[in-house]
Amino acid sequence: MWSSWGDFWDMGGYGGYIWSAYGAVALAVAMELLFLRRRLRQALRPRRAARRRSS
Amino acid sequence: MNSALLAVVRRDLLLALRQRGDVLNVLLFFVVVVSMVPLGVGPELGVLRLIGPGTVWVAALLASIVSLPRLFAQDHADGSLEQILLSGQPAALIVIGKILAHWLVTGAPITVAAIPIALMFDVGYAPGRTLVLSLLLGTPALSLLGAIGAALTLGLRGGGVLVTLLVLPLTVPVLIFGAGAVSATAGGLSAGPSLLLLGGLSLGAAALAPWAIALALRISLE
Amino acid sequence: MSETAMAHQRFHFFRYAAPPEFYRLAGRAAPWFAALAVLLGLGGLYLGFFLAPVDAQQGQVYRIMFVHVPAAWMAMFLYLVMAFWAALGLIFNTRMSAVMACALAPSGALMALLALLTGALWGRPAWGTYWDWDARMTSTLILLFLYMGFMALHSAIDDTRRADRAAGVLALVGVVNVPIIYFSVQWWNSLHQGSSITLGRAPSMATPMLMAMLVMSLAAWMYCIAVALTRARAIVLERERDSDWVRALVGGDA
Numbered sequence: 001m002w003s004s005w006g007d008f009w010d011m012g013g014y015g016g017y018i019w020s021a022y023g024a025v026a027l028a029v030a031m032e033l034l035f036l037r038r039r040l041r042q043a044l045r046p047r048r049a050a051r052r053r054s055s
Numbered sequence: 056m057n058s059a060l061l062a063v064v065r066r067d068l069l070l071a072l073r074q075r076g077d078v079l080n081v082l083l084f085f086v087v088v089v090s091m092v093p094l095g096v097g098p099e100l101g102v103l104r105l106i107g108p109g110t111v112w113v114a115a116l117l118a119s120i121v122s123l124p125r126l127f128a129q130d131h132a133d134g135s136l137e138q139i140l141l142s143g144q145p146a147a148l149i150v151i152g153k154i155l156a157h158w159l160v161t162g163a164p165i166t167v168a169a170i171p172i173a174l175m176f177d178v179g180y181a182p183g184r185t186l187v188l189s190l191l192l193g194t195p196a197l198s199l200l201g202a203i204g205a206a207l208t209l210g211l212r213g214g215g216v217l218v219t220l221l222v223l224p225l226t227v228p229v230l231i232f233g234a235g236a237v238s239a240t241a242g243g244l245s246a247g248p249s250l251l252l253l254g255g256l257s258l259g260a261a262a263l264a265p266w267a268i269a270l271a272l273r274i275s276l277e
Numbered sequence: 278m279s280e281t282a283m284a285h286q287r288f289h290f291f292r293y294a295a296p297p298e299f300y301r302l303a304g305r306a307a308p309w310f311a312a313l314a315v316l317l318g319l320g321g322l323y324l325g326f327f328l329a330p331v332d333a334q335q336g337q338v339y340r341i342m343f344v345h346v347p348a349a350w351m352a353m354f355l356y357l358v359m360a361f362w363a364a365l366g367l368i369f370n371t372r373m374s375a376v377m378a379c380a381l382a383p384s385g386a387l388m389a390l391l392a393l394l395t396g397a398l399w400g401r402p403a404w405g406t407y408w409d410w411d412a413r414m415t416s417t418l419i420l421l422f423l424y425m426g427f428m429a430l431h432s433a434i435d436d437t438r439r440a441d442r443a444a445g446v447l448a449l450v451g452v453v454n455v456p457i458i459y460f461s462v463q464w465w466n467s468l469h470q471g472s473s474i475t476l477g478r479a480p481s482m483a484t485p486m487l488m489a490m491l492v493m494s495l496a497a498w499m500y501c502i503a504v505a506l507t508r509a510r511a512i513v514l515e516r517e518r519d520s521d522w523v524r525a526l527v528g529g530d531a
Contacts, residue, residue, distance in 0.1 A: 001327055012331070014338035014402050021341045021398040025348070028391055029500070032384075036507055043514035046527045203450055207443045213433040220429055221447060224422040225454050228461035235468055256457070267450055270367075274442040 059144040063152030064159075070129075071160045077125060078160045085118035085165050089172050100177045107176030108186055108237035112230050115165050115190060119197040120219050122161040123205040126153060127272070131209055137276060146269035151261070154198050154268075162194030178237070185240040185250070189233040192253045196229045199260040199268075206271035229256055294371045296513045297522045303506040310503035317496035325489035332486075341399040343489050347497035349392035349413070352420055353455075355385035355501060359427070360452035363445035373509075375441035376516070378448060379431060380509035384501050386424035392417050412466040416459045423451045437516060 002008040011018045071078050092110045093103055130136035140146055169190050173183035204222035211217060236249035325343040332339040359381040366374035396414050397407040408414070427444050434440035482490075517523045 001330075008326075011340070012337040014336060017338055017398045017402050018341055021344060021395040024394050024398075025344045025391055028387055032387060032504060036504065036511065039511040040507065040514070043511050043518070044527055203446075207430060207447060208433070211433050213429070217429060217433055220422070221426045224419050224426065224458070225450065227419055228454070228457045231461040231465040235465060238468065252461075263453070267446060271443065271446050274439055274446065277439065 059142075060148055060152045060155075063139070063144075063149050064156045067153055067156030068159065071125070071156065074125070078164075081118055081122040081161050082164050082168055084121055085114050085168060086172070088114040088117055090175075093175075103176045104178060104241070107173065107178045108182065108241070109230075109234040110176070111169055111172055111186060111190075112193075112234045115162075115169075115194060115233075116197060116223065116226055116230060117219075118165055119161055119194060119201050120204070120222055121215065122157070123201050123218060124215075126157050126202055127205050127209055131276075136272075140272065140276070146272065147265040150202065150265045150268045150272070154195075154202050154265075157202070158195055158198040162190075162198055166190040166194060179241065182237050182241040185246045186237045189236045189246075189250060189253060192250060192257055193229045193233040196253075196257040196260045197226055199257070199264040200225045200229075202268050203264055203271060206268045206275060209272070209275035229253065232256065294369075294373045296373065296517050296520075299373050299376075300510050300513050303510050307503045307506040307510075310499045310506065314496050314499035314503055317492055317499060321489050321492035321496050324485055324492055329485040329489050330483055335403050338399065338402045339486075341395050342486075343493045345392060345395040345399055346490055347494040348388045348395060349417055350494055351497045351501055352385055352389035352392050352417060352424075354498070355381050355388060355505075356420060356423065356448075356455065357452060359385060360448045363448040366441060367445045367449070372441075372516075373513075375445060376509050376512050377505070378445060379441070380505045380512055381501075382424055382427050382431075383508065384504050386421060386428065388497070388501070389417055389421040389424060393421065410466070412459075412463040415466070416462045419458055419462070420455070423455070427451070 009015050009019070089110055092106065096102055096106065127136060130139065139149055142149075166187055169187050170183070173186050178186060201218070201222050203225075204218040207221065208214075208218050232249045232253040236246040236253065239246045239249055321343060325340055329340070331337060359378045362374045362377040362381065365371060366378060393414065396417070400409060400414075401407045427448055430447055431440045431444040434443055514523055514526075518527075
């Protein structure tokens, strides 16, 4: 369907828009996953101080 | 049941009367905000005629939100809100009474104030009439929706900004049909459908919101 | 529940309303949804970029649709699901229901934001402006505000129980409003456009296009489920951090 990779990236001249859009999605997903992983890790970390005290 | 409603309305109106300054401030807020817009976009009447209805409506939205503290927060601060709710009367009824009183000192004056403001924006006679009518039909919905926000944020530190954030998106249909009605008249079309929808929104809100508000109050006061 | 009662019921839904049970179940389920999301996503992208033809009107740029439409649908759908869990939480007083609602909100907001972003990037080449206040985009913007309002209200209240319930009420009020908002924005847009009909936003769809869009929508759905379940696990850990089962899980000095 695409005569070359160059054509694919160029997307009939619209490459900038298309790949910005997909890039934004990829970035958003990556960040969401990163933040989520960090949040889970934080929650699983043992708290050293404040065993009986409420924080 | 009727007498309880009247009692609540009368109490709140009396309080408002004693705090005339606060009530007037809301009205002033409305007028000041509206007056800012021509200063921002220029005095050309053609433009003002176009944006007038929407501007008035947005200012009405903001003014009705700014006035919300007097609805619940004041009574909550001195403990009287809980007392009133414990009085044995249905919470929804008390809520309706308070909102009615609130509308009488905010929505109603705004509706009247819209008349000279319509002149300021050179809206024209028929559109101006529609504007006032739209405000009359729509401001009750604004009070009701605002009350939901006020009840949910009772006692919170976020204060006015949070309520505004919560309530404004909900008021979009009222804004659209309210300003749309005036645009219709200005464009020579009938404002009937928009006004009917507007009235429907207020009626629907009057039927449903009190329950949500009563629940929200219970949640906030526990 | 008594031994006999438990013996008689092999599956009791409310069992998963207990935090440790939910934590375990969600932990086992999330990777499956994630895997599905990846597979469907790859499949959808292949369909969309290598099988779907060029559009007669819009050329190649319509391909943004394969992320824009799923994002918009998910934004809408997640709000309904969020409101559902909020309702359950209010009616049955189950903590986990409220946790699910809280877990869904950020995902929904992100989907709405992506829908707006990709929509703008699609709009510029296709219709000339990044933003033209059309009904769907404007409604999505308001939906974003509703999501942010939910999250703002929840974080403004220190008491978790009050926060859950208040935000829950807000979500329910919102969900009742959403159809009204959509309708009014639709009307508003048509009013100010005069009598002209909007040029069809989506190109008339050839089958590969439609297939790609559906597959990508499914992928988005699976992704959101995986993320929501994981976020819910994190929330559960945070809320229950002083309980025995979390202490045991975390180990160490806690």
